[in-house]
Amino acid sequence: MSILINKETRLLVQGITGNEGLFHTTQMVAYGTNVVAGVTPGKGGEWVLDGKIPVFDSVKLAVEATGANCSVIFVPARFAPDAMFEAADAGIPLIVCITEGVPVQDMMRVRNYIDQKGVRLIGPNCPGLLTPGEAKVGIIPGNIAIPGNVGVVSRSGTLTYEVLYALKLVGMGASTCVGIGGDPINGTNFIDVLEMFEHDPQTEKVVLIGEIGGTDEDKAAEYIAAHMTKPVVSFIAGQTAPPGKRMGHAGAIIEGSAGSAADKIRALESAGVKVAKHPEEIPSLLK
Amino acid sequence: MKLHEYQSKSIFAKYGIPIPKGRVAATADEAKQIAEELGGRVVIKAQVLVGGRGKAGGVKVAKNADEAAELAQQILSMTIKGLPVRKVLVDEAAAIEHEIYFSITNDRAARKPVMIASAAGGVDIEEVAAKTPEKIVKIHIDPLLGLRDYQSRDIAASIDLPRELWRDFSRIAAGLWQVYRDNDAELAEINPLVITKDNKLIALDGKMLIDDNALFRHPDLAEIRDVDEEAPAETEARRHGLSFIKLDGNIGCMVNGAGLAMTSMDIVKLFGGEPANFLDIGGGAGAEKVAAAMRIILADPNVKAVLFNIFGGITRCDEVARGILTAMEEVKPKVPMVVRLVGTNAEEGRKLLENANMITAETLADAARKAVAAAKG
Numbered sequence: 217m218s219i220l221i222n223k224e225t226r227l228l229v230q231g232i233t234g235n236e237g238l239f240h241t242t243q244m245v246a247y248g249t250n251v252v253a254g255v256t257p258g259k260g261g262e263w264v265l266d267g268k269i270p271v272f273d274s275v276k277l278a279v280e281a282t283g284a285n286c287s288v289i290f291v292p293a294r295f296a297p298d299a300m301f302e303a304a305d306a307g308i309p310l311i312v313c314i315t316e317g318v319p320v321q322d323m324m325r326v327r328n329y330i331d332q333k334g335v336r337l338i339g340p341n342c343p344g345l346l347t348p349g350e351a352k353v354g355i356i357p358g359n360i361a362i363p364g365n366v367g368v369v370s371r372s373g374t375l376t377y378e379v380l381y382a383l384k385l386v387g388m389g390a391s392t393c394v395g396i397g398g399d400p401i402n403g404t405n406f407i408d409v410l411e412m413f414e415h416d417p418q419t420e421k422v423v424l425i426g427e428i429g430g431t432d433e434d435k436a437a438e439y440i441a442a443h444m445t446k447p448v449v450s451f452i453a454g455q456t457a458p459p460g461k462r463m464g465h466a467g468a469i470i471e472g473s474a475g476s477a478a479d480k481i482r483a484l485e486s487a488g489v490k491v492a493k494h495p496e497e498i499p500s501l502l503k
Numbered sequence: 504m505k506l507h508e509y510q511s512k513s514i515f516a517k518y519g520i521p522i523p524k525g526r527v528a529a530t531a532d533e534a535k536q537i538a539e540e541l542g543g544r545v546v547i548k549a550q551v552l553v554g555g556r557g558k559a560g561g562v563k564v565a566k567n568a569d570e571a572a573e574l575a576q577q578i579l580s581m582t583i584k585g586l587p588v589r590k591v592l593v594d595e596a597a598a599i600e601h602e603i604y605f606s607i608t609n610d611r612a613a614r615k616p617v618m619i620a621s622a623a624g625g626v627d628i629e630e631v632a633a634k635t636p637e638k639i640v641k642i643h644i645d646p647l648l649g650l651r652d653y654q655s656r657d658i659a660a661s662i663d664l665p666r667e668l669w670r671d672f673s674r675i676a677a678g679l680w681q682v683y684r685d686n687d688a689e690l691a692e693i694n695p696l697v698i699t700k701d702n703k704l705i706a707l708d709g710k711m712l713i714d715d716n717a718l719f720r721h722p723d724l725a726e727i728r729d730v731d732e733e734a735p736a737e738t739e740a741r742r743h744g745l746s747f748i749k750l751d752g753n754i755g756c757m758v759n760g761a762g763l764a765m766t767s768m769d770i771v772k773l774f775g776g777e778p779a780n781f782l783d784i785g786g787g788a789g790a791e792k793v794a795a796a797m798r799i800i801l802a803d804p805n806v807k808a809v810l811f812n813i814f815g816g817i818t819r820c821d822e823v824a825r826g827i828l829t830a831m832e833e834v835k836p837k838v839p840m841v842v843r844l845v846g847t848n849a850e851e852g853r854k855l856l857e858n859a860n861m862i863t864a865e866t867l868a869d870a871a872r873k874a875v876a877a878a879k880g
Contacts, residue, residue, distance in 0.1 A: 236787070236817070294719055316786065319687055319717035320609055324646040327614050343816065355786075357816050357846055372762025373786070374814040377846060378867060381814075398761060400611040427762050430611055454765040456772040457781065458750060465554075465604070465628050465694060494770045496868050 218347040218392040219367070219412040219419070220310060220338075221286065225351050228284035228308070229254045230291055230299045232264055232271060237290035240314075240355055241265065244288075247358040249351040253278040275306040286310040288344060288353050293317035296340060300326045304335045311403070312353050313340035323401040330403065337403025343373040343395035346380075356380070356393060364389020366502065367413035369406060370425035371398045371432070375453055378495045379425060386499045391419040398427065406436035414444055421447050421502050424489070426480060428454030433480040441487035449501045450484050451492045452477045504713045504728055505552045509592045511709035514686065515693070518678035521705045525594030534575030537593040538568040547574045550590040551583050552732045557626055559583045564596055589731060597705060602695035603662060604628045605675075607644070607683040609690075616644040616683065618654065618676070622662040624695040650680035671704050686724060687717030736799050743795040745784055752777025754878050755800035755809040755838075757793075759784050759818045767812045770867060776875035779806050786817040793826020794833070801834050808878035811842040812870055813852075820844040820852030828859060839877035843870040 227244070231237040232254025245251050245265060253270055256262075260273030272278035275287065287303045289296060289311065296315040303311045311330070318340045330337050338345060344354010349363040355373075361380040368383075368390050370376040376395050383390065394409050396402055406424060413419045422444070426433040433452065440448050455477040481491050490501045506514075509527045516522050524541055527550065528534040538545045549561030556562060561583050565571035571593060581588045604624035610617040621639045623631045632639050640661045644650050655676035659669045675696070683691040690712040697707050718725045730738045740747035746761065750768075754776045758764035761783045768778040780803070784796050800809055813823050823844070843864040844852045853863070862877060864870035 240817075293716065317716045320689060320714050321616075321646065321684070321687055321717070324609070324614055324616065328646050355817050360846065370762075372760060374758075374760030374816060374818075375762035375766055377814045377816055378763060378766070381845065400609065401614050425762070427765060451766075453762045453769065455769045456778070457765050457768065458748065465606070465632075465692065493773060494868060495766060496866055 217416055217418040218350060219409070219416050220392060220394065221345050221347050221351045221353050223248075223250070223350045225286050225353070226250055226252045226282065226284045227351075227353055228252065228275065228278050228282070228287040230275065230287055230289045230303065232256055232269070232290070233259050233262070234290055238264060240290065241269070243358070244352055247352045249353065252282040252284050275302045275308065279306050279308065284308065286353060287312070289313040289315055289340075291315060293319070297322040297326050300337065301329060304330045304333045308335065310336050310338070312338040312342070312344050313403070314342060314344055314354055315339075316341040318399065320400055323399065327401055327403060338394065339397040339402060341399045342397030342402070343376060345395070346390070346393045348390050354395065356395065360384060361393060362389040365391055365418060365420040367391050367416065367419035367422045368393040368425070369409040369413070369422070370395050371427050372425055372453060373398075375425055375495065379423060379451070379498055382496050383499055388499055388502065391416060400430065405432050407439045410436060410439055410444060410448075414446060419446065421449070423498055423502070424448055424450045426450065426452045428452070428457055428477050428480070429475050431475065434483045437483035437487040437489065440484075440489060447502075448489045449492065449498055450489045451495050451498060452480050452484070504715055504718065504724070506711040506713065506727070507550045507552065507590070507729060508548065508709055509550055509590075510727055511691075511711040512706065514682055514711065515678065515706055515709050518682050520675050520678040520682070520693070521703070522709070523594040523597055523705060523707060525592055527590050527592050528575060529590050531572040531576040531579065534591060534593050535568050535572035538565060538571035541593070541595045543567045544596040545571050546594045546596050547571060547578055548592045548594065549578050549581065549583060549588040550592055551586045551588055552729065553584045553586055556583050561588065586732060597697060597707060598700035599697045600700050600702070601698040603664075603697070604694045605679070605696045606690065606692035606694070607679055607688075608692070610643065613643055615646055618642045618644060618650065618658060620658045620662050628694060644680070649684070650677060652677075668698065668702070668704055675704060675706070682711070686711070686721060687714045688712060689714050736802065740782070740796075740799055743792055745782060745792065745796050745799070747799060748781040749803070750778050750780050751805075752779045753805050753807040754874050755779045755803065755806040756812070757782050757784060757796050757800060757809065758812045759786065759788065759814065763812065763814060767810065767867070767871065770871040771810065771875060774871050774875045776871070776878055779803055784818070788818055788823065788826075790822050790826035790829055793823050794830040797827060797830035798834060801836050801838070806838060807880070808838055808874050809836070809840045810870060810874035811840065812867060813844050813846075815844065815846030815849055815852075819848045820846065821848040821855060824852035824855040828855065831859065841870055841874040841877060843867065
């Protein structure tokens with residue numbers, strides 16, 4: 217077992233004929249992911265990857281023809297909100313948006329809309345999902361992780377790669393790796409994924425990679441203390457980062473002093489989480 | 504991107520929010536002329552993109568045009584939190600009866616815009632929020648519905664605004680919502696919104712932050728960015744699509760990904776070094792971007808060593824290596840460089856750098872340790 221994606225996932229790629237879309241579709245197929253369709257408005261009827269994958273004009277048409285049940289989005293930021301709305305309206309239950317740079321107000325509208333639809337969104341600005349040995353949806357390099365029993369959830373991209381790689385070097389594997397993305401407003405937060413890992417029989421331990429800003433890690437700590445039976449190890453990036461840009465007085469009113477690495481580490485430690493000093497220390501804390 | 508007070512207020516005015524009469528001046532003579540036009544009593548306000556300018560002495564009231572010139576001269580020669588004052592706003596002085604705090608911003612935890620108001624407005628609003636949070640009213644706005652009139656009335660009532668001002672207040676609230684919505688603001692703030700002695704509402708001060716990611720649909724706003732207020736290196740970095748923040752240490756860092764960049768800084772510090780910067784080259788950076796990043800790092804005279812930490816995914820290590828070589832050719836750096844390449848095309852990247860006289864490292868910790876040692880000479 218794994219969470220969110222596996223061999224049965226029928227993947228659709230939005231923006232499949234773009235540079236990045238095509239490159240990563242090739243990588244995902246090479247990894248063994250079941251990519252059933254692509255969408256690029258205006259290019260319906262074409263085929264990519266030597267005639268293996270059909271391209272459709274809309275997500276709706278692609279779903280009707282292929283039964284796709286997961287979509288990954290590689291379109292530029294200005295078109296990404298529309299792509300997310302389109303996938304949600306076409307009945308795709310799991311949307312993964314890789315695109316970075318989506319405006320915050322767009323994401324507020326997207327998130328409120330997909331919540332009403334009951335759709336799960338991962339990202340945006342995320343590396344996507346990897347269930348080692350089964351499927352990858354997104355851009356996580358497949359060769360840096362092996363199958364195993366560690367669930368990995370992270371707000372960061374390349375930092376996640378570091379952790380997967382550090383685990384692999386000592387022979388530890390991952391059940392599923394979930395990159396939830398670093399944007400202020402995203403589709404899925406730590407608690408959602410922790411809950412899935414808690415109920416996944418393959419996952420025995422969890423790694424949570426956070427960073428400064430927001431209060432997601434603090435909420436995760438509360439959740440872990442109250443609900444998690446599986447051990448959690450964490451790393452928080454930005455311990456030495458200078459205080460970020462301040463949002464006028466309103467930022468202080470909304471978030472108070474929350475958001476620093478020290479606060480997050482304290483919250484996690486008091487929930488019984490072991491927090492690593494650097495990412496390469498994580499495997500030894502998992503033993 | 505931050506807007507100046509005068510820029511924010513001119514946007515407010517377009518949306519029907521009343522602001523004082525006034526204009527911006529770059530010299531004492533201009534300030535004097537504006538004061539004359541306004542009839543004498545004016546407020547001179549430093550236009551710098553940092554908070555706390557009032558407490559630093561950057562806001563003064565002048566009784567007449569001559570005094571306006573004098574005070575403008577004073578303020579224009581000030582430096583506030585490291586930023587020289589280049590412009591002042593000369594505004595008609597208002598007769599203030601009461602100060603209200605009023606803003607709309609993003610509440611990331613609620614994933615919605617939030618409208619915030621307090622009857623205890625003014626410069627001490629953060630203290631009010633910390634000590635007496637019950638004096639702050641917050642109402643979330645549904646991003647799909649927008650601000651509704653009843654919400655503005657609820658706010659007006661809960662800050663005890665006199666009823667005869669509710670209608671004007673609702674207009675200002677609707678205007679502020681449109682300002683926030685139309686301009687992709689992360690913050691639209693009026694502090695203070697004052698009730699004048701003759702019982703009118705007027706926005707005495709204004710602050711706006713614009714979402715950089717949305718500037719593609721606001722070319723007019725991108726145009727008015729005040730680059731004089733930024734470190735030149737940060738302007739240069741943005742031009743190349745790099746995310747860069749200058750720091751005080753001596754180890755230059757070049758990393759792909761914000762989380763990994765922060766982590767690399769953390770580890771440098773963990774091993775006793777001080778990072779000279781935060782620099783994220785982003786995903787999929789080509790050789791040209793890498794070369795630009797390297798020029799920016801090496802332009803800092805404090806830099807005694809450079810750490811490259813690249814975990815290739817969407818970014819290809821051979822592209823990064825090519826960028827490093829291009830920049831080295833050009834800049835001829837004299838400081839030691841530690842490089843760690845892992846992931847996509849790392850092997851090819853390492854081969855390219857074989858003869859470049861760089862210190863190589865296998866792990867992140869190893870790389871940081873070597874960079875710290877190299878910086879110490």
